[in-house]
Every structure is written in structure tokens, then in C-alpha cells.
Amino acid sequence: MTSSRILRVAGAQMGPTQKADGREVTLHRLITLLEGAAAQGAKLVVFPELAFTTFFPRWWIEDEAELLSYYERSMPNPAVQPLFDRAKALGVGFYIGYAELTKDGQRFNSAVTVGPDGTILFKYRKIHLPGSQGFRPGQLYQQLEKRYFQYGDLGFPVARGPAAWGGPVLGMLICNDRRWPEGWRVLGLQGVELVLVGYNSAAYDPNGGTTEDAALRTFHSTLAAQSNAYMNATWAVTVAKAGEEDGSGLIGGSCIVDPNGRVVAQAATLADELILADVDLEACRQGKEKMFNFAAHRRPQWYRPIVEQVGATPPE
């Protein structure tokens, strides 16, 4: 009875963007990736977090004008319009992350998903901001998302994608969000079938410390996507900005994960690279109806500490 619910999705991993790179160079790379994905039949392309610029929260920026140059005052806007135009012409939708500056001066680490008709389906503002507000002495690079962004204030929304995509329940997360099962579960409780995630993740421990190398941090990234996809019976696409930005390394490992938690496609480089998969949305049903039939098996009366406390309180 149902028509096919198979959606060809691309992850458009980006290699590094240097501080000195012009906006138009980066936009050209995005459009090239988009066109490559469309040529391979993709209907939805996932770009990284903060895709239009370098990962500027690694820098302590005192010059307000310089800092503001990283933010978008509207989405779309003239500087990014060519990407929106090209996507609409190709009939391809996309997820993209950007630094958002609102009219009243609020700043968020945001992402939008754009439909094949060029309109924004929905927006998300990153909730799990990592790093610190203050300067950390002795660190080669900072992680200042808590300084440059406010915590997301839109919750974890979902949206129903268009019929041409099989009507998927779409969710978005941004970077560090993917390590927090709470966000995935709130999406799962809305029946999510495809979670889109962009990231910029340091290839070293950005909190200081020497025990985490790029291989371990790529493993963490993939593991978080695999398990949270499995435990919510959803597909997930996680897409990196990768490689060395002005001397600071970012992991790659962009991947597409099925509702069993299996990696079905993964980037092999730290450069601009497309990964593709045919996402069968019906494959979510096995998990959602059986093992992870939430209505049958969840016991929320025992989950209250998740919302009633923030930090950990070990016993005596």
C-alpha cells in the first residue's frame, strides 16, 4: 500500500576552512559538494556545523567587529543565497550549520534544514554547548562556545519532511549534542526517523589533557552516532568539518548509520568528501515496534533524576 520510503541522502564532509579563506571560496566549495551529491541522485545533503566559516570558537577574539563577521544576520542572506538558489534549482534539500545573530543581538550555534523547494523546514539551536566562557591559560587553542553562543532555546524539534522524501520525521542535532543521549531520546519520543548532525570536533582534547588522540576521538564520534541511532531506531547522518584549520586539527569520520547502529557509509579523508546512502525509512519500524517500543517498555517514573538534577551527586 505504501509507496517507497527510500531517500538517497548525502553527507558533505568539508575539509578545513582557514581564517583567511574568503566567504566566496567556502560558498563555492559548498555548491560543488551539493552539485556532486545531486549528480549522484541525493535528495538531501547534510553539511557540517558552522559550515560558512572556520571554527572560530577556538580563538579568543577581542575585536567585536571581527567576531561579528562570523555570524549570519538572517538565513538565507545575500552572501549564502547562491547555495539556496542552486539547491532549489536542483530540487535538493540540505541541512547546514551557521552562527546565528538575531535582530535583538542574541547569538546561537544554529542549523536549518531546507526543503527541495528552497524553504526552511525547521531550525534548531544547539543546546549542549561545550567548552568554557573564560580564557583558559596555557591552552594552545580555546573552546569558547559558551562565550560566543547562548544555549539553544528551541528544545529538540522535529519536522515532517516532504512527501517526495517519503515524509520522514526529521530531527537535528549539532556537534556535541550527539554525545548526549537526552537529546536523541527527546527526538526519539517524537518518532524521529532521520537525525541530521553537523560537527567540528577537535582531534585532541579541547578541555586540556593528553589522553585523547584523533583515533580515539573519531571512535567516540562514531560510537555516539551508532548507539543513539540504535537506541532510538532511527537513521543518522553525522558530518564533519575536518582537517587542520590554522594549525588546529579536527577529526573527520562523517558517517551514515542505520537504525541497527551499523555504519553504512563513512568518510575516508579529512577533506571535502561525499558519502551517500539509500535510507530506507521503513527500516526504523523493527526497532520502533519491538525492542524500542517506548509505550510498551519505558518506565519514566524511575527517570526523574534526569530532569531533577543537573550535575552528578556521588554517594558518600
Add this chain to the structure above:
Amino acid sequence: MTSSRILRVAGAQMGPTQKADGREVTLHRLITLLEGAAAQGAKLVVFPELAFTTFFPRWWIEDEAELLSYYERSMPNPAVQPLFDRAKALGVGFYIGYAELTKDGQRFNSAVTVGPDGTILFKYRKIHLPGSQGFRPGQLYQQLEKRYFQYGDLGFPVARGPAAWGGPVLGMLICNDRRWPEGWRVLGLQGVELVLVGYNSAAYDPNGGTTEDAALRTFHSTLAAQSNAYMNATWAVTVAKAGEEDGSGLIGGSCIVDPNGRVVAQAATLADELILADVDLEACRQGKEKMFNFAAHRRPQWYRPIVEQVGATPPE
């Protein structure tokens, strides 16, 4: 300043226990595993869920006397006392799962952790009961935990282990619980450093369906342990009863996982088999103080659906 917090832990995977196997045969196997672990220096041994009997919830049992024969009326009790005595003599603690029948007739799928002095440190009653209450026609085997057990009523407790173990914050889960991030998070919010899990997991889809084989289900089991250990910066030991019980297959894959989600030991067989690791409890600190510093990074105001709804409610 701190003394060593390295604890040698063993997972004591069990091969199958047939319906016809006598209790004393099974107890002898448990003691043999315990002695083997102690001989290799283990201070804490993790046995499976429902370790004293076959996995009886696969059977539709109408004879109440037969059904009750699978439950323990107290813990310990004369039938299991030799295990407690031997463990105390060896100075080894253990986790073990059993079917609990209370004095007032309540039935739970329970586990206790016993200290090196032979006393019970704490008890847990399984919260995430899988399967069905009613008979499922056309199934070769049933999964009747919802029929034979009440939902656990003790929450997700932790206990501080003895100083001889390095004073670890211990948590317990049972089988299907390990697939539910909520339970792990409630333990994580209590600072858990070592999660003990026993399981009996079918090597096929016990909910019906033909898309899950033993390899996939073993992958799911390992993935759930890895990721939830990582996301809560804790060690975990998950231990199977494995192999073919009266024609019904159970996966193996018992493993010990570090706070980075890496498997440091894993069973290779579907038989009685010991896995061991030196668990450095201090290795939890990196995650607990940085990436998963809950106090710094969690945003519970956005997690409310986790406790305010049970089932999933997709958008229109």
C-alpha cells in the same frame, strides 16, 4: 595521595543451562567459575541474569509449582549458600541475577552485589522488562518476563564498594536495561564508576521477525555497553548466559568496557568462560570532569519529555 584504585574484575559467562539440569550442577559451575576467577586475582566476579536456572521466561508455564521452582524465596538461601560461603572464604565479591519471590508473593527479576565479606551490598530489581504478558501464538519460544515478573520498584540504586576495591561507585542493570540510556544516566547522575550487568539475550528476535541474527544481536549488545559506558564515563561489565538452552539460542559476547567505550575483554565462546580486566577507576575522571561534566553541560529543562511521556508521539 590516593592509593591505587585498580580493581581486578572478572566476567563469568555461563554456557547454557537446560531445563533438566539440577540446581546442584549449576551451583557447581558457578563455584568453579568463581574459583577460577579468584585464582587469577579477581576481587569481583559478575555472573549472568537468572544465573541459577534456565531462562524460564521463554516457556509458557501453567503449572504454578513448576513456575515457583525457578524463584528464590530469600537471598542467600540454603540452595545457594555454598556459593556465598566459597566467595567469602576466597574474599571475592560477586554480582548475581536471580528470580526473586518475596514473602508477600511479589516476583521480580533481581540481582544482588555481594561484598568480599559475604554480605549483600545492595539489590536491584529489573525495570525494563521485555516481552509480553500474554501468549504469542505462532512463536517457537515466548518472552514472558512481563508475565512472570513485576516491574522493578527500587529505582536505579548505586552503592559504594569497599575500600579494598578502591571504593568504587557501583551500579547494577539487568539484561534489557542495558539498551535503555535512561537507566545508565540515572546511574551516571550518581557518579557511577562500574556498572555490572547480567543478561540472557536471544540469538534471534524474540519479538518475532527474521531480520536479527546472532551476529547482529551480539553487535547490539556490545554497542549498548560501549556507548552507555562512554556517555557516563564509567566502566561496565556485561555478562551473558549463552548458547543453546533446550533448542533456544542465546548470544554470548560478554565484555568489559572502559570509560572510553573501548572493549578491553570479550568472551569468545558460548560456554562457561572467564574474562578479566584490571579496572582503573581513576580512568573515569577524564570523562566525568571534562566531556561529561554534567554540572557544566547538561540542560535538563529541555529533557522533560523523557519523564512526561511514555510512548513516542510522531508529528502529523
